[in-house]
Amino acid sequence: MKLSTLVAAILGAVIASGGTAYYYQQKTPEQTPVTHSQLQFEQKALGEINTTSLLNLTDGVRSIPYKFTAKDEQFVKVAVSGALRAQISVLQNGQLIAHTNYCEECNSTTRPLPTTLAFKTTKDQEYQIIVSGNDTRSYGPFSVEVAPLKTSVDEIVKADSVLQEWAMGGEHQSYELEIDEEALYTIDMRADQSRLDPYLVLNDAQGRRLIADDDGGENLNARLQTYLKPGKYSIQASSAIGSEYFQGPFILEIKKQALPENLTLESGAVLALDGESKSGLYLNEPQQFSFELSQPTQVSLFSETSGFYADITLDGVTAKQQDSNTYTLSSILQPGTHTISINSDEQSGVYTLNLTAQAAPRLATGYALKIGEAVNTIMPSKVSSTVYTLSIQDPGSYVIDMESDAFDTYLLLRQNGITLMENDDNDFNTNSRIELHLESGNYEVHATSFGSVSPNANYSLLVSPAP
Template sequence: MKLSTIFAAILGAAIAGGGTAYYYQQNPSTQQQTAFTVLPLDTTKAGEINSTSLVNLSNGVRSVPFTLTAEAGQFYKIAVTGALRAQISVLQNGLLIASSTTAKNNCDECSNSSTAVAPAMLAFKAETAGKYDVVVSGLDSNAYGPFSVTATPLKTYVGSVVKAGMDITEIAMGRQQEFKLEVDEKAIYTIDMKADQGRLDPYLSLLDQNGRELVSDDDGGDNYDAKIQTYLEPGTYTIQTSSAVGADTFQGTYRLIIAKEALTSDITLESGATLHADGAKQTGLYNGQAQEFTFELPETMLVSLDVNALGFDPDVMVDGASINYQRRGQYTLRAVLEAGTHSITIDGSQGGIYDLALSASSVPANAGGGAIRVGDTRQAVMLSGVTRINYTLDITQAGNYVIDMASPVFDTSLSLHQNGYTLAENDDIDYSNGNTNSRIEMELEPGRYQIQAMALSEGSRNRDYSVAVKRK
């Protein structure tokens, strides 16, 4: 058997065996290695897996080997791109040091095509100086095609200072890693943690100078990547990187990208303020503490609230009920609210800047809202652009009550609240049979309740609906 065939057969066993085998025959007659293509650092080398490539006789996987000269203690990243569905192995003196496989459609670089091939990535540490064999193989016996391979030395910043504007690649070695983040000006900071290797599930935490966690994230980025966006004051913070499924699985390479967006508006809105419904835009800061505001209505009015958030996706609530966002970071409420004091709350898991504008106008005839009594059936219209109407219900006698909302032209939804808590919700009475009206039936104690009657789509015209309350 020729040396190249012997090498290929045992090489395949080493790759398949996870480092438990040698890929050179351990006797003098086979110690001479065939000449492999040199893989210079930071230089892309082209190759191709075809029918003449070295073959593993046990499973038919074919390989192309390269030689890399490495420095002791240095980390290296090997990347293979192209049409080949590839895996990478690194060996020294015939022993498998590291190996990695890849999968389809699991990367930013891949297209949306079902046949797109993700790059294969592998990072390893050269414990000793010398020559290492970098072997590019097909993922299986049917994997053929051209490829490009690049070896890049990694400069580690673990334990060192990082700043906005940096885009670094790090290697995880089975334990949590920390970086010191220096912030030189107040701004919105974005920290992206992107996995190069599919077996790494990124998890990010940001700590203040006292070691207190400010914010953390698992899947806020693309795919299963992690992403933090938050407002930061000047100072030194700690970024912690790990795996969402445990630090012991935190192995492979990842990118850490830090960016900032300078503030363009002064902070004019502070938590606890009483708002005026005059339509004026004000800017507020959310930094981990719920922002609470109130506003007064002298009579039942049509209220418009617009909140635009930068750097985070907040939870925006009016009178304890959440507002659905129109698009990311943009929240709009058009609702008929009764006379009295109302609350707006802005909260969330991350921090940032937001603009808020509140206005109120007279309610058109038959727009609904206000007080509703047990036994009443209110016929009203959901105004153009309005998606919810609030009603106040006073219960004087404990019992079982039924609240119905019906419309011939839109899909309804009901929710019942008390003291800022959601007690019950219902979308469809019987969706499978086409009944998209809503009903809440529950035991109620004496007290004041809020009914929120909603349309699940925004209409371009006024639409009829009814709300009814009865005691069973």
């Protein structure tokens, strides 16, 4: 049945998000055609939803149909404003090709929010625009305007560009990125998160995914930061909450980041504990550094990252993230070689490392553990980890217990730079236990905490044969 039929006009195919077909009814005789007012580009038309408007028999909302003519592969934006809290649907040959979602926040605002919808035409022909109430209580006057949409979709974009874009539904929108200079680049997608929730993907020229992000920017916006060589790439902008919500305005910004001049750190370097900050470039590959100690030493690590979140560890103990890009760790370490690792899931960026050393506080029991002898000591002020040596003479199963009523304990057992086992909570409490078969040899027991530690907090450490 055509759209001009009055009694039961099917205005489109089943809507994917709701699974509901649109049926409308009007009180005039069936043979009387529905009037589809003609819309012209960039000319506002006035209308009003009232009790005589077409009725959707499925959900009870009222609607007014319009029509307009567009060319093939033309980007179009439809805007409805005024007192009406509105929804918009677009049809082609009676088939639904674009629509806005029900706006929950529209009914909670004193002043109605403008409703907008953007889409790309697929044929040079006539299209239908249906302006509907947001719900059964939505009535009132409105203005509707159809206008060509300026967009960089499927076009080549360059660095240092700020694009005012519009999400047009579907899985994503693509932008061809052309890079002329090897450098670190940041790509931001900013929008109203409650309606869109930005999501970004960067692909190489062959369509292989290089990096993706959901909430890396501020306020749940998306941000990609990575080091790119000259060539062509593809940016895919979409919504993290589904293609049906990929509607509305957003900003796409591509920036080339200025790099510090003193990028001297490279993976594999031997670090000095001199308190001097040194910088390096993280390029999506783990970084590892080492330093040597000749005696028990309290080592403090301070690190900052720019543009990416990192997992930074010292001998397997994770540095605490003080804010979004600052990491700290202070640990009492034994003589020997120690390693610092920096890793990140996908992003790239600049990082700094700063290491300082001071004499380790003299603990009454020393730093060597003996089988069956409990160590009752404190975690010194400003220290979050202490490393003990453990020498096993007789192979067998052993239990290592760390207990405290002052903080949440955490245990790691390492040998030759490899973590053999770690434990946070034993039997649903905040104490830690490691039970493992050990061969003869030398081990390291890292007594640390899962969270913050009050100054000079008490704890006990005991290694004993397994029962």
